[in-house]
Amino acid sequence: SQKIEQNSEALNIQEGKTATLTCNYTNYSPAYLQWYRQDPGRGPVFLLLIRENEKEKRKERLKVTFDTTLKQSLFHITASQPADSATYLCALGEDQAGTALIFGKGTTLSVSS
Amino acid sequence: GAVVSQHPSRVICKSGTSVKIECRSLDFQATTMFWYRQFPKQSLMLMATSNEGSKATYEQGVEKDKFLINHASLTLSTLTVTSAHPEDSSFYICSAIKGGDNEQFFGPGTRLTVL
Numbered sequence: 001s002q003k004i005e006q007n008s009e010a011l012n013i014q015e016g017k018t019a020t021l022t023c024n025y026t027n028y029s030p031a032y033l034q035w036y037r038q039d040p041g042r043g044p045v046f047l048l049l050i051r052e053n054e055k056e057k058r059k060e061r062l063k064v065t066f067d068t069t070l071k072q073s074l075f076h077i078t079a080s081q082p083a084d085s086a087t088y089l090c091a092l093g094e095d096q097a098g099t100a101l102i103f104g105k106g107t108t109l110s111v112s113s
Numbered sequence: 114g115a116v117v118s119q120h121p122s123r124v125i126c127k128s129g130t131s132v133k134i135e136c137r138s139l140d141f142q143a144t145t146m147f148w149y150r151q152f153p154k155q156s157l158m159l160m161a162t163s164n165e166g167s168k169a170t171y172e173q174g175v176e177k178d179k180f181l182i183n184h185a186s187l188t189l190s191t192l193t194v195t196s197a198h199p200e201d202s203s204f205y206i207c208s209a210i211k212g213g214d215n216e217q218f219f220g221p222g223t224r225l226t227v228l
Contacts, residue, residue, distance in 0.1 A: 009154070036219075043119075043206045043219035044157070089157070098145040098164070098210065101217060103157040 003027060004092060006104040013080055015113045021075040023090035023104055030092035030102075033066055033073050038087045038106065047088075048075075080111045115141055115211045119220035126197055127228055134192045134223045136207030142187035143209035147217070148180075151204040163190045197227040 007022040023033070032051045036044035050057045050066045050073065057064045063076040077084050087108045091101035116139040126132050136146055144165050149157040161182050162170045169182035181193040190209075194201055204224055208217040 004156075041204075041222065041224065043117075043208075043222045046216070046218070049216070098162065100147045100159045100162060101157075101208075102159075103149075105154070105156040 001027060004090065004102055004104040006088075006090060006107045008107050009105070010108045010110070012110045012112065015081060015111055017080055019077040019080050019084070019109055019111070021088050021090075021107045021109070023073040023075065025071050025092055028071075028092060028102070029068075031095040032093050033064075034091045034093060034101065035062075035064055035073075035075050036089040036091060038089055040087075044089055077109075080109075082111050082113050085109055085111050115209075115216075115218045117207065117209050117218045117220040119205075119207060119223050121223060122221060123224045123226075125226045125228065128198050129196055131193055131195045132197055132225060134194075134205055134207075134225075136190045136192070136209070136220050138188045138209045138211070138218070141209075141211045143190075143211065144187060145210045146184060146190040147208045147210075148182060148190070148192050149206045149208070151206060151222075157206060160192075194225065197225070199227045201225065202227045 004025045013019050034049045035047045038044045048064045050064045061078045065074045087106040089106040091103045093101045118137045120135045146163045148160045151157045160175045163182050163184040165184045171177045184190040204222050206222045208219045
């Protein structure tokens with residue numbers, strides 16, 4: 001069966017450092033991978049999408065890599081701030097219209113000042 | 114923009130009652146909406162796929178008679194938890210697909226507590 005793992009349940013870093021979150025998957029060949037931010041008691045908010053034929057995507061302080069050989073995506077937040085503290089979810093998707101995403105459990109990031 | 118709303122945001126009910134949760138796409142039409150459930154510190158688990166004008170497709174293990182889904186229009190899907198029990202207490206989140214690129218937009222979620 002499909003399995004998606006985010007390697008840390010929690011990650012604590014100091015303000016200004018780079019946070020790196022990992023997402024691994026097995027038994028699946030997604031067309032794309034997405035990263036979401038979720039704050040307590042709120043729905044997920046879309047951050048970035050990277051397709052299987054893309055190696056890297058950037059958006060402001062965010063960077064995502066996608067290695068389909070390793071079946072792994074890395075999510076980086078550079079110059080982290082306390083406001084970046086949240087749970088980050090990775091999700092796998094297919095191009096077929098109307099298909100749902102498969103979510104990991106998430107990594108809760110805490111950035112201390 | 115692409116905004117999805119849910120109502121209510123929070124509901125507390127007695128065991129045995131039914132609760133209806135609404136999911137609306139406010140500024141776009143969504144032929145497909147999804148209903149997820151999330152327990153504390155757990156992943157979002159897909160419950161069902163809701164297509165406008167047709168019956169919902171339920172994931173394995175989700176009771177369709179307990180979780181009634183109605184996608185009445187291109188902007189509204191409802192989830193009714195019938196005869197709710199304490200184990201149904203969870204965070205219910207809907208999402209809607211906009212356009213043909215499969216991008217999903219999520220609602221803010223509904224916290225259901227069954228006493």
